[in-house]
Amino acid sequence: MRTMSIPRLELQAAVLGTRLMDTVKREHSVAISDIVLWTDSKTVLRWIGSTHRRYKQFVGNRVAEILESTKVAQWRWVPTADNAADDATRSQCHVDLSQKSRWLGGPAFLRQPAGSWPQPEAGFKRVPDDNDEEEMPSEFSLVAANDFCISLQRFSSYSRLLRTTAWVRPRRTCWSDRHSGSDIRGLAPYIDGPGVLRAYGRVDAALCLPYSARRPIILSHKHSLTEMIVHHFHAKMKHQNVDATIAEIRTRFWITKLRRVLRKTISACNVCKLHRARAAPPIMGPLPKDRLEANGWPFKNTGLDYFGPLLVKVSRHTEKRWVALFTCLTTRAIHLELAHDLSTDSCIIAIRNFVCRRGPVHRLRSDNGKNFIGADREARRFGDVFESERIQRELSGRGIEWVFNCPVNPSEGGGWERMVQCVKKVLRYTLKEIAPRDHVLVSFLIEAENIVNGYHEVPP
Known part of the structure; x- marks a missing residue:
């Protein structure tokens, strides 16, 4: 115990x-x-x-x-001999506990005048060199050599403290840190004429540098003045990273355990907290039934999106082409059709070609918001580009249900937006900013479709 x-x-x-x-x-x-x-x-x-x-x-x-x-x-x-409280801890045979004893009446000197106490x-009384094991050891001490002293606790800004000290102009200010350990032993510390603790450096012979950079002031990381100085330089460096701020501080000061002080300052900085803040991601909504249907054929439920324009070479000039991307909402397989322009006829031709080559479609989904054609100069709605009534008649004649996504919920089209990104990445390495001819672009689209769908030749 x-x-x-x-x-x-x-x-x-x-x-x-x-x-x-x-x-x-x-x-x-x-x-x-x-x-x-x-x-x-x-x-x-x-x-x-x-x-x-x-x-x-x-x-x-x-x-x-x-x-x-x-x-x-x-x-x-x-004195111990006059302490009546000790009678309770002594042997009963040596202690008088009667009614007239000091145990009940108190010490005899209490009945005398206070001057005789x-x-x-x-x-x-205490010996100066007496060591008390209950005292906390102190590593640093701040010593003022004159009678004038400014309370650092009254200031929260290093600039205000500096201006106040300059206005008051004390006769002689002496700041010195006395370290009892070995943290600054390798710095060759010394006290200069005004009484400031400084460090010798390896660049002491570089007379082109200012005196404060060659022999920086040594400060303790535990002092409030150090915290104000670090916060001042952190704001002066526009809240940059740790290494850049440390390099700026060491042009004037050498602070022990500077990285720890700087990390503490950055964690408490309100500006840095705002920069580090990240918005909480919203909870994603449930997927539509079209993307979760287990029984069905490929492209039974399909998503439609356009991307472009892509430049093709016709004779001696270039023209714009668009690509209609059809993706299966269940298997994520894609089908690419080249559209010569953004006309209703071109859209109907792309849909008919797709149905003829991929089989019947039960439901066709597309965007209805401003993000339908986002690569154009101005994002436009589906209804602003094509004649919705004509396309609706074409789809109804083939037994296809046409569904528009909610205009204010563009995340519903994430299924085909991801496929558009994959196709663009493939075309970026094949086209290489060259305007091919129409039949070459069709070949590139077929190759991109093959790569994204994962159709590869099986080696013999």
Whole structure:
């Protein structure tokens, strides 16, 4: 079992005494003019009267609770021989517990004038080199060599702190960091004339560089001034990456564990948070029944889309051609038809050729929004390009149901948009920005159709 040290137990007794005092004050009806608390532990008195407050969690929390209800001047030291509280822990044969004993009546010196009480100074006396295991070790310290000091906690911006310091113009400012470890030992640190801790560098002989770049100021990564400087350079570099900001900072300062400080600054920067924010993707809607039908033939349910224009060479000039892409909504197989123009007759011919070569079609889907022909100068609707009534009569005569997708839901056409992208990628490597003739373009479309559909020759 982990045992508690005697000084910690005595500190816990002081906490119990403080709580008992609060209870008596709260429940007592008589106004109390003054309160004195006694302890025979010089260590507890030293902890209570300390000014640095660099104690570990156990001692720090209990000292803080004591000082919330009492003042340092209320605590007095009592010699162990006069401490009546110790009678409860001694052997009963050596302790007087009668009605007239000090256990019930208190120590005898309490009946004397306050001037004859044990002096509190003896409890606060401390050897300068005495080490306290309850104190937190400090790696850095900030030392001011003059009487003038500007509170860094009052500033949130390095630029404002710099302007304020320039206006006040102290007689002599001395900033120095004293490091107890070995983080800056390899930097060959030294203190210059004004008392600033600087580092020698390998570019010390480069007189073309400013003095601050050759011998940067060493700063601790734990100080609030360092955080302001890093935030200033992060904003000055327009929120660039870590390496670019570090290179700019080291032209003037050498900050220990700079990457850690910079990552902390970036994670807390509101501008960077907005840049890193990503919109949550919307939940995709359910697929239509046409794409989930298990029993059926290829191209029973088909999607239609146009892409282009593609340039072809006719005589000595070039003309535009479009490609009508038919895709099976179930198997994703495609069929490509070359359309000479964006006319209704050309569209009807492409549909008739497709039906004659691929078999009957039960349902034909197409876009109805502005994204039907997106590669043209202006995206247009299906009804703005073709005569819908004529095409409807042609499809009805062949027993084909024609369905338009919702204009405000372009994701419903993702089935054929993906196929258009695959065909364009194949044509990009075959056409190579060359305007072929019509029959050559038809050959390229057949080859692209074969590649996308996955029809390959089986080797003998």
